[in-house]
Amino acid sequence: MAELKSVKTTVKENTQPQNDKRDSIIQEDKEIVFQSKNFNLWYGDNHALQDINLTFHENDINAIIGPSGCGKSTFVKSLNRMTELVPIVRTEGEIQFRGDDIFNSGMSVEELRTRVGMVFQKPNPFPKSIYDNVAYGPRVHGIKKKSILDEVVEKSLRSASIWDEVKDRLNDNAYGLSGGQQQRICIARALAVEPEVILMDEPTSALDPISTTKIEDLMQELKKDYSIIIVTHNMQQAARVSDRTSFFYQGYVVESDDTNVIFENPSDKRTEDYVSGRFG
Amino acid sequence: MTVYREKFQDELESLISECIKLGKECHKRLARAVEILVADDIEEARNLVKADVEINKMEAAINAHSINLITTQAPVASDLRLIISCIKIADDLERIGDNIGNIAEVRKRIKITNERTLLRFKTMERLASLMLEDVYTAFKEKDIDLLHEIITRDQDIDAVFVQITTSDIFEESDAFLTGQIQLTAKYLERIGDHIKSIAEHIYFIQTGEQYEKNKYQ
Numbered sequence: 001m002a003e004l005k006s007v008k009t010t011v012k013e014n015t016q017p018q019n020d021k022r023d024s025i026i027q028e029d030k031e032i033v034f035q036s037k038n039f040n041l042w043y044g045d046n047h048a049l050q051d052i053n054l055t056f057h058e059n060d061i062n063a064i065i066g067p068s069g070c071g072k073s074t075f076v077k078s079l080n081r082m083t084e085l086v087p088i089v090r091t092e093g094e095i096q097f098r099g100d101d102i103f104n105s106g107m108s109v110e111e112l113r114t115r116v117g118m119v120f121q122k123p124n125p126f127p128k129s130i131y132d133n134v135a136y137g138p139r140v141h142g143i144k145k146k147s148i149l150d151e152v153v154e155k156s157l158r159s160a161s162i163w164d165e166v167k168d169r170l171n172d173n174a175y176g177l178s179g180g181q182q183q184r185i186c187i188a189r190a191l192a193v194e195p196e197v198i199l200m201d202e203p204t205s206a207l208d209p210i211s212t213t214k215i216e217d218l219m220q221e222l223k224k225d226y227s228i229i230i231v232t233h234n235m236q237q238a239a240r241v242s243d244r245t246s247f248f249y250q251g252y253v254v255e256s257d258d259t260n261v262i263f264e265n266p267s268d269k270r271t272e273d274y275v276s277g278r279f280g
Numbered sequence: 281m282t283v284y285r286e287k288f289q290d291e292l293e294s295l296i297s298e299c300i301k302l303g304k305e306c307h308k309r310l311a312r313a314v315e316i317l318v319a320d321d322i323e324e325a326r327n328l329v330k331a332d333v334e335i336n337k338m339e340a341a342i343n344a345h346s347i348n349l350i351t352t353q354a355p356v357a358s359d360l361r362l363i364i365s366c367i368k369i370a371d372d373l374e375r376i377g378d379n380i381g382n383i384a385e386v387r388k389r390i391k392i393t394n395e396r397t398l399l400r401f402k403t404m405e406r407l408a409s410l411m412l413e414d415v416y417t418a419f420k421e422k423d424i425d426l427l428h429e430i431i432t433r434d435q436d437i438d439a440v441f442v443q444i445t446t447s448d449i450f451e452e453s454d455a456f457l458t459g460q461i462q463l464t465a466k467y468l469e470r471i472g473d474h475i476k477s478i479a480e481h482i483y484f485i486q487t488g489e490q491y492e493k494n495k496y497q
Contacts, residue, residue: 236354263356265488276359277285 030057032099033197033227034079039093041074041083048074050251051093056244058196061219061228063238063259066248067274072231075248076199079229080116081109098196114141117190121202123182125174125189130157130166133174133185137193152192159225160188161218180211187218191226198222200230204237216241235275239263247271288353292362295345299366299373300416302338303478306376307412309335310471313383314405317464318391318398325387328380335377342370361488365481372474372481379467379474386467390460394449397461404440404468407433411475419482430479431491437472441465 034056041049049071056062064072077083078095081102094101102112114137125133134153143149153170157163162184166177174185183203190198200219204212219228219241232238238245239259246256247270255262255271266272273279309328316325346363349355355363392398411430418426444465450458480491 235356239356264360266357272357275356277288279284 030059032056033058033097034229035096036075037094037096039075039078039095040091041071041078042088042090043074043086044088048251049078052253054246054253054256056197056227056229058227059223059225060244061223061230061242063242063245064229064231064248065233065235065238065245065274067279068233070248071251072248073201076201076229076231079197079199080113080118082113082118084109114193115195116197116199117193117195118199118201119183119186119190119203122206123179123186125177125182125185127173127175129171130174130177130185131170134188134192137189141193153188156188156192157185159191159222160184161214161221162188178211180207180214183207183211183215184218187215187222191222195226197227197229200228202231202233205233212237235263235277247274249274285353288349288355288359291345291349291353292359295342295349295363295366298338298342298345299369302335302342302370302373303412303416305335305338306373306380307409309377309380310405310409310412313380313468314398314401316384317387317401318393319387320391322388325384328384329388332377332381335374339370339374343367358485358488361485365485368481369478372478376471376474379471382467383464386460386464390457392457392461392464394461397444397447397449400440400444400447401464401468404437404465404472407437407440408468408471408475411437411472411479415475415479415482418479419485422486424483424486427479427483427486427491431476431483431493434472434476437469441469 032055034054036052036054039049039052040047052075064076066072074083078091079097079102083089083091091103095103097107097112097116100107126136128136131153134156135149138149138152143152154163154167157166162181165181166172166185174182177185183206187198187203204215207215216237219230222228223243230238230242242259244256245259245262247254247262247266247268249270255266255268257266261267262271263275266275309331312324312328316328319325346367349363350360353359386392392401411433414426414430417423418430445462449461452458483489483491
């Protein structure tokens with residue numbers, strides 16, 4: 001598994017993106033994981049993302065908020081090149097992951113998606129046992145030895161805070177679990193290949209409040225070892241869990257700042273109106 | 281851009297109206313405070329003390345409304361600042377009401393006749409009254425400079441307080457009288473402090489920052 005993790009490259013923040021007001025003095029001890037520079041994306045003629053300049057640091061939870069259709073999911077999917085699955089998509093600009101342009105540095109899509117895991121809105125376990133769901137990624141990467149797989153499965157399920165709930169029924173079908181448990185299995189599945197970043201696209205929108213709380217608590221644990229970028233429609237969730245928040249509107253980043261600034265005293269009237277529920 | 285939460289906006293306007301109503305009630309009573317102190321009839325002082333319960337009820341209603349809005353509307357940013365500040369402003373206004381009631385209590389105990397002292401009380405009352413009027417104007421017109429001016433003007437009331445408490449009247453042998461004069465001066469001085477505090481809350485509503493005196497010096 002060690003080879004799955006590439007050596008971390010320290011990237012100095014020598015260019016301040018135009019729409020990210022991060023104070024580099026405060027963050028200088030944190031490495032940059034993702035940095036987009038004038039990133040643009042079109043779906044055919046639709047200019048869905050316009051000059052996105054954002055920086056994400058490691059061990060931060062970054063929330064991306066904005067009304068439906070503002071481009072937040074598109075942006076997050078661009079970070080592990082999932083937007084390429086749509087044939088009419090065209091991009092310009094750069095997205096750097098650990099200093100390398102994800103589009104032009106020779107990094108394979110497979111490697112990128114191994115290092116940048118993703119959890120979706122609706123829990124999507126495979127129609128397999130709990131064990132096989134979590135072991136799927138490591139097996140794809142060539143790990144066959146049962147003892148190593150057992151270790152990876154247990155470690156991933158523990159990290160996803162679901163080990164105690166499923167340890168006695170690892171061979172049961174994952175579909176038999178509750179929605180909240182299924183989502184944590186999906187998080188465990190993402191963790192099993194030891195990613196550096198976890199992208200979450202509205203991971204709790206289909207869950208009940210208790211399951212939502214469990215995922216939010218889990219995120220606080222995971223941020224010690226991973227960087228998290230979460231798209232959410234839930235303003236209170238963004239305020240509760242994230243360190244940084246970026247507000248997208250009509251394909252632009254209107255404002256990106258520390259979460260307490262965005263929710264207490266944002267600079268832009270549109271951000272204020274959105275977080276206070278006055279439009280969206 | 282479709283704008284939502286009109287009902288919430290109406291509720292916020294209603295909360296502001298409740299605070300303004302409480303402020304106007306305090307302003308009305310403040311204008312009579314020194315008048316009552318020199319009135320021959322003690323009945324008016326008694327009525328003013330009793331009427332303090334109305335101010336307390338108005339403050340309680342503002343608190344209840346604010347808590348309800350926080351619970352049901354999950355406000356953030358300027359909405360949350362406004363609601364929290366309304367609670368604090370209502371508390372300051374209620375304390376102003378208490379101090380006016382305390383001045384009326386003094387009249388129930390004694391009638392102060394020293395002209396110079398009464399003139400100084402009247403000056404303090406007038407200064408406080410003007411500060412309260414200007415706080416209302418500064419809120420309506422979002423006038424940050426006026427808020428700063430009001431906050432600074434509290435020093436004028438403090439200066440008159442010092443004049444009273446260091447005046448010749450304290451050389452009189454009637455300790456009860458001088459004690460009541462000192463108390464009255466203190467009540468009026470505290471009213472000034474509360475109005476200053478209200479101005480600082482309004483500054484916070486409008487800027488999102490706590491008022492720092494040094495920023496304006």
